[in-house]
Amino acid sequence: MSIEQLARDARLASVSLQSVTNEQKNEALLRIKQVLAERKDDIFKANEKDKQLAEEQVKLGKLSGSLFKRLDICNGDKFDTILSGVSDITSLPDPTKKVTMATKVDTDLSLYRITVPVGVLLTIFEARPEVVVNISCLALKSGNAVILKGGKEATFTNAMLANVIQDALASLPESNPIPKTAVQIVETREDISALLDLDRYVDMVVPRGSNSLVKYIQNNTRIPVLGHADGICSVYLDKDGDVSKATRIAVDAKTNYPAACNAAETLLVHQDLLKSDFFTQVAQALIDAQVTLKCDAASLAHLQKQLPASNKLEPSVEEDYHTEFLDHIIAVKVVADVSEAVEHINDHGSKHTDSIITENAATADYFMTRVDAAGCYWNTSTRFADGFRYGFGAEVGVSTNKTHARGPVGLEGLVIYKYRAYGNGNIAGDYGTGKKQFLHDPIAPSDYHV
Structure with missing residues (x-):
């Protein structure tokens, strides 16, 4: 055939x-x-x-x-x-x-x-x-x-x-x-x-x-x-985040199924988190899950000081922030604030799914409103971007x-849609100035005749 x-x-x-x-x-x-x-x-x-x-x-x-x-x-x-x-x-x-x-x-x-x-x-x-x-x-x-x-x-x-x-x-x-x-x-x-x-x-x-x-x-x-060409999803750790949530979510987003298009490929970190052990805890959890961290200069210097024995830290290059690794690898970058995080995602992401970890509702709303992606999440893993998990049955x-x-x-x-018109000999020439006028009244569901 x-x-x-x-x-x-x-x-x-x-x-x-x-x-x-x-x-x-x-x-x-x-x-x-x-x-x-x-x-x-x-x-x-x-x-x-x-x-x-x-x-x-x-x-x-x-x-x-x-x-x-x-x-x-x-x-x-x-x-x-x-x-x-x-x-x-x-x-x-x-x-x-x-x-x-x-x-x-x-x-x-x-x-x-x-x-x-x-x-x-x-x-x-x-x-x-x-x-x-x-x-x-x-x-x-x-x-x-x-x-x-x-x-x-x-x-x-x-x-x-x-x-x-x-x-x-x-x-x-x-x-x-x-x-x-x-x-x-x-x-x-x-x-x-x-x-x-x-x-x-x-x-x-x-x-x-x-x-x-x-x-x-x-x-x-x-x-x-x-469809979509890439799944370059990001998780942003905000300065007002909860470290327990951040750790669980970052590990799940990266390791639950690294080969999936909704797995996280980039971890963005608010600069203030380098002043405490918040970021170190998240990084250690990822390392414990056998994830290699490709870090920018600021995050690499911090982690090499805090985790000197780790062999899972590598310097990043610009291309890493455009890469869908599909493996136990994540690119890490320190940002000044949520605005820079949004800017990075919109410049480097694939418009798939991105998540913010924060307890600040205003910051979360800013992120979810301004990130240009099909899915914008607050305090949850990017791995939820899935038709089955959304209740679609499958996708x-x-x-x-x-x-x-x-x-x-x-x-x-x-599905798409089509328009069905039910008339009684109606012609367009009967309507206009000085002629019949359109009603354009909504029809109640109880009065549908289709």
């Missing part, structure tokens, strides 16, 4: 999905969960094959350790988490067919703005095979068709998961019109290059991966792109865009 035919099939599937009920969507999702559980052994075998090949690439220095960690879905409760994620999405409200505006334009002319699916999504991601399930289920719940392209390091797992999902859709009863072509997968870079040209079929691209991947997609398509990705959707994107980011 040609890529154009595949995209056309996705478009036709998206049209069918426009009229599917929430009950039919949930039936499909629960069937997907059931078949995933039944085919667990097949999925694990495919994942083990990918991991064996990837391990060789890591040894050769051709694949990063962080990407390898994201590949594994066999260990711990990761697979169970994938299955529970499907149930969570099923329990979410249907984001489509919601009235967001209702206006009586005239006595016999009503206008409604109603949420509808975007249409066809193209999702490109690296490692993380669970994305196949998460995105497919979010797409179906929001009434969208999806074309998936995963990284070559997870080829066998991705193909198996997509095949299982298609088999589940194909096994739905005849009363459920969701076609198996609502979820499709492609495998090569050439396929992606071709799809990026098919803006007449594909409505939105959602890249999840490295800076280079996102930049390449943004520069090579006319299709709208929802398509994180967007640093300023249009359509921003931050962790769940179901609400996969």
